[in-house]
Amino acid sequence: MSIYLIFFIVLSYLFWIKCIYYRHRRTLMKSLKHVMNVLSSGETDGSDIRAVIVTAHPDDECMFFAPTIVRLVELNASVHLLCLSEGNYYNQGTQRKQELLNSCAVLGIPASRVTIVDHKKLPDDPKAEWSISLISALIVKHIRAHSLNMVLTFDGRGVSGHANHVAIHKAVSHLASTGQVPNDCCLLSLVTVGLLRKYISFLELPLSWLLFSSLCCIIGSQGYRQAKAAMLCHRTQLLWFRYLYITFSRYMFINTFQIIPQGPKNLKIY
Numbered sequence: 001m002s003i004y005l006i007f008f009i010v011l012s013y014l015f016w017i018k019c020i021y022y023r024h025r026r027t028l029m030k031s032l033k034h035v036m037n038v039l040s041s042g043e044t045d046g047s048d049i050r051a052v053i054v055t056a057h058p059d060d061e062c063m064f065f066a067p068t069i070v071r072l073v074e075l076n077a078s079v080h081l082l083c084l085s086e087g088n089y090y091n092q093g094t095q096r097k098q099e100l101l102n103s104c105a106v107l108g109i110p111a112s113r114v115t116i117v118d119h120k121k122l123p124d125d126p127k128a129e130w131s132i133s134l135i136s137a138l139i140v141k142h143i144r145a146h147s148l149n150m151v152l153t154f155d156g157r158g159v160s161g162h163a164n165h166v167a168i169h170k171a172v173s174h175l176a177s178t179g180q181v182p183n184d185c186c187l188l189s190l191v192t193v194g195l196l197r198k199y200i201s202f203l204e205l206p207l208s209w210l211l212f213s214s215l216c217c218i219i220g221s222q223g224y225r226q227a228k229a230a231m232l233c234h235r236t237q238l239l240w241f242r243y244l245y246i247t248f249s250r251y252m253f254i255n256t257f258q259i260i261p262q263g264p265k266n267l268k269i270y
């Protein structure tokens, strides 16, 4: 294959990525309205969106959800964070709480919208089995207390497979299937992709675009700088492989979500 042909293919691929990015910017609000089941065709921003990102540990918010947070904040949505542990696996809980608040400030979430749960039954530990009923109760209480209309969390594979991430998905799915979520609240799970797709950075974008998802959030170079700055707030976590993650993970650029289907409301399980 001639060098010119390779050059042409690479350039075309990068051009395709750029086109997808600009198209996404134009269509994001429409996708958000679709997942929220809002029929209004008027030109509105996202100020009607009151979203919560439910995570397990300090740093999940920027490692996995940064593109979504950056985009929602840009659209003037109220973005909350509910982190279900202090990240105390190495007894650094106090430090990690502050790091989380700093990271959220960089991403545009004020401290008043950050809730960090410190519960002895929810330790930061991949071997600990988190109680689904306890997590469900905490999430539903948070939804009602802040009149939230969007919940974003992990899917059944938890992106990294961490048991605490998976437990949150189980709890949200439980709320969905038992009809305990308010009518106007939509539930979304972050799609876990395979290893190869996960570590090819923004080059993965065409695949994410072609495969069906309910919502796709993409950030450009400016958003990436913000996500990277948020990651760097987590000083206790900055081991060498974290720098590789910042450089190569597609979750630093792209988030895709699927809707978690909801069952009949107020279903009683006997």
Ligand SMILES: [Zn+2]
Residues within 6 Å of the ligand: 056, 057, 060, 162, 165
């Ligand atoms: Zn985590």
